[in-house]
Amino acid sequence: xxxxxxxxxxxxxxxxxxxxxRHHGSINIPIYQxxxxxxxxxxxxxxxxxxxxxxxxxxxxxxxxxxxxxxxxAELEHAEMAKCFASGMAAISAAILSSxxxxxxxxxxxxxxxxxxxxxxxxxxxxxxxxxxxxxxQMDNIRSALRPETKLxxxxxxxxxxxxxxxxxxxxxxxRSRGIVTIADNSWATPVFQRxxxxxxxxxxxxxxxxxxxxxxxxxxxxxxxxxLISRIADEEYMLxxxxxxxxxxxxxTRCLRTLPLRMERHERSALKVATHMAGHPYVxxxxxxxxxxxxxxxxxxxxxxxxxxxxSFESAESPEKMREWAGKLKLFKIGVSWGGFESLVIVNPAFxxxxxxxxxxxxxxxxxxxxxDLIRDLDQAWAQVSDLQM
Ligand SMILES: *Cc1c(COP(=O)(O)O)cnc(C)c1O
Numbered sequence: 001x002x003x004x005x006x007x008x009x010x011x012x013x014x015x016x017x018x019x020x021x022r023h024h025g026s027i028n029i030p031i032y033q034x035x036x037x038x039x040x041x042x043x044x045x046x047x048x049x050x051x052x053x054x055x056x057x058x059x060x061x062x063x064x065x066x067x068x069x070x071x072x073x074a075e076l077e078h079a080e081m082a083k084c085f086a087s088g089m090a091a092i093s094a095a096i097l098s099s100x101x102x103x104x105x106x107x108x109x110x111x112x113x114x115x116x117x118x119x120x121x122x123x124x125x126x127x128x129x130x131x132x133x134x135x136x137x138q139m140d141n142i143r144s145a146l147r148p149e150t151k152l153x154x155x156x157x158x159x160x161x162x163x164x165x166x167x168x169x170x171x172x173x174x175x176r177s178r179g180i181v182t183i184a185d186n187s188w189a190t191p192v193f194q195r196x197x198x199x200x201x202x203x204x205x206x207x208x209x210x211x212x213x214x215x216x217x218x219x220x221x222x223x224x225x226x227x228x229l230i231s232r233i234a235d236e237e238y239m240l241x242x243x244x245x246x247x248x249x250x251x252x253x254t255r256c257l258r259t260l261p262l263r264m265e266r267h268e269r270s271a272l273k274v275a276t277h278m279a280g281h282p283y284v285x286x287x288x289x290x291x292x293x294x295x296x297x298x299x300x301x302x303x304x305x306x307x308x309x310x311x312x313s314f315e316s317a318e319s320p321e322k323m324r325e326w327a328g329k330l331k332l333f334k335i336g337v338s339w340g341g342f343e344s345l346v347i348v349n350p351a352f353x354x355x356x357x358x359x360x361x362x363x364x365x366x367x368x369x370x371x372x373x374d375l376i377r378d379l380d381q382a383w384a385q386v387s388d389l390q391m
Pocket of ligand 1: 089
């Protein structure tokens with residue numbers, strides 16, 4: 001067998017399962033389309049209800065199809081345990097709520113996913129939970145934002161608009177020395193390229209909607225970590241809020257997982273090629289992609305990741321109006337939110353606050369699984385159509 005950190009090991013984990021006689025040797029996990037599980041005797045029923053995380057009683061708590069996916073994801077992320085949720089936000093809000101109580105304070109990266117920031121800085125205020133947003137690319141910013149009542153440091157590395165990194169190991173060490181929990185959103189890198197738990201982070205969250213699903217057909221999430229932390233989330237936030245993943249979604253995502261390492265390697269190769277191409281264009285001021293040596297945190301990226309996915313942004317001195325016109329001329333890139341699927345996407349974010357001084361627009365590209373040469377030709381033909389426009 002290959003080593004546990006080897007990319008080849010990931011191929012075996014995602015492609016191989018032991019024959020399970022409970023499922024007649026079915027090589028795909030069956031879809032357990034059931035709300036409850038019944039028992040022949042009252043004793044067996046009582047025994048199961050006492051251990052509802054390992055036994056099957058009710059699908060809001062535990063379903064075999066969902067459990068199968070949870071175990072696979074935990075193995076890939078090197079976690080003791082995983083819990084799958086109805087969406088990335090269901091997973092993120094559950095992980096955060098499991099870490100804080102009234103009177104606590106949260107330090108969160110200022111470029112974290114928008115709804116995560118809204119949840120932390122606005123929604124939690126009504127429960128008397130305060131927060132500070134920081135530029136997480138500098139450890140000093142995180143350190144100086146800590147208060148005696150800080151109970152959580154929320155990270156997302158890289159962030160998904162400007163692709164800023166946080167030093168995950170240093171954050172985890174700082175937090176541990178003060179009894180603070182750390183959560184990292186690992187949706188961009190996936191366990192194929194980054195495993196924050198190995199760097200000391202307590203909880204990893206994913207929008208499974210993105211790369212882990214990869215087919216743009218499911219909305220899903222997961223929280224991973226130690227058995228102690230995850231079983232508490234399973235008993236509390238999972239059971240009490242009920243934002244569960246259905247057996248159908250779990251079966252779809254399990255199917256997608258088979259090709260995760262394969263897809264990630266393709267996204268990486270193509271994105272690096274497109275990002276390098278874009279960096280040479282006169283209308284591009286800066287490309288934000290951790291795999292380019294021009295990225296200010298390139299070295300940190302090499303240290304804590306072993307690859308880069310297919311999402312990056314570039315900043316342009318052209319107006320957002322002109323770049324939207326350009327986006328409209330693209331034939332292979334579709335205009336849309338989200339990312340991580342087979343399809344290439346573009347979105348123009350006007351006058352984004354953190355653009356370089358000379359830039360006026362921020363354009364985010366998701367590089368899908370199409371021919372990379374076709375994608376580059378598409379970007380260039382669209383520019384040829386709008387380059388002379390005065391707008
Ligand atoms: C999309 C996204 C989320 C939220 O996931 P959903 O599945 O849409 O709820 C969280 N974090 C990041 C980085 C995302 O891109």
